[in-house]
Amino acid sequence: MGRRRGWGGTPPAGDAEATQRIVAAAVDLIDRTGAAISIAQVAESLGVIRQTVYRYFPTAADLMRAAAIASVDGFLDALTAHLAGIDDPAEAMTEGVIFTLREVPRRPQLGLLLEGTASRADEFLSPDALAFGMAMITRYDVDWVRHGYDDEALHELVEHSLRTMQSLVVSPGNPPRNDDQLRRYLRRWLGTAITAQAEIGIRA
Numbered sequence: 001m002g003r004r005r006g007w008g009g010t011p012p013a014g015d016a017e018a019t020q021r022i023v024a025a026a027v028d029l030i031d032r033t034g035a036a037i038s039i040a041q042v043a044e045s046l047g048v049i050r051q052t053v054y055r056y057f058p059t060a061a062d063l064m065r066a067a068a069i070a071s072v073d074g075f076l077d078a079l080t081a082h083l084a085g086i087d088d089p090a091e092a093m094t095e096g097v098i099f100t101l102r103e104v105p106r107r108p109q110l111g112l113l114l115e116g117t118a119s120r121a122d123e124f125l126s127p128d129a130l131a132f133g134m135a136m137i138t139r140y141d142v143d144w145v146r147h148g149y150d151d152e153a154l155h156e157l158v159e160h161s162l163r164t165m166q167s168l169v170v171s172p173g174n175p176p177r178n179d180d181q182l183r184r185y186l187r188r189w190l191g192t193a194i195t196a197q198a199e200i201g202i203r204a
Contacts (some may be wrong), residue, residue: 006047019056019066021046026067030108036064065128071109072132078103080139089147089198090191092140093157097165097190098182100136104169125162133158148198157194164190 012018025045029037039060043050057063082099086092104110137144137158144154164186177185 006052008047015056018052022053022056022063023066023070026063027070027109030064030067034108036060039063068109069128071107072135075103075107075110076135076139079136083140085141087141087143089140089142089144089149090187090194092142093137093161093194094183094186094191096136096140097161097168097186098179101165101168101182102179125159125166129162130155130158133162148200153197157197160193161190 007021012021022042025042026037029041029045037060039050039053039057042063043053046053053063057066079096079099083092083095086095134155137154149157168182
C-alpha cells in the first residue's frame, strides 16, 4: 500500500481532520451495512493501515461510539420537528419513545448508541445513552419546571424512559404492538407516572 493510496491520496492536515475523516468513514460504512463495523474495514476504506485508525480510536467500540454521537444531531433535529407544539409532558414522552424506537432501525448509528441485547443491555444506561436522553427531552416544547421537574427528576425520567425502551427492544411482545397499541400502552403506564410528578414535585 503506497503513500499516495493512503487517505485517498490526500493525507489529513492534522489530528482533528484525521479523526473527522475516520468517523465519517465509519458512519458511511454503518449506513451501507446497517451493522457494527471493524477497525480493519474503516482502515481499508480510507486506504490506511489499521494502526493509523488505532492511533485515534484504541478500540472498535470507541469508534462506533464516535460514529453514533456524530449522527445524533440529525436525529435530534428530526425529533424536534416531529414533536413541535406538544407541550404536555406525558404526550411528549410517549411520542418521543415511539419515534425513537421506530427510528433506531432506520438509523444504524443511533442503534449502536442505544443497543439493547441480552448481552449488552447495560448500553441503554451508559453515560452516552443518558446524555443522549437528556439532549432529547430538553428539545421538547415542555415547561418541565411548571410540571414539577427539577434536574434530579429529569435525570430519573430519562433513566425510566430508557429502561422502558430497553425492555421494548429486548422483548417487543408476541406479536409486537403497532404504533397505536404502543401509544395506548405508554400513555397508560409511562404517561401516568410522568403526570404524577407534577403533584410530587409541587409538594416537595
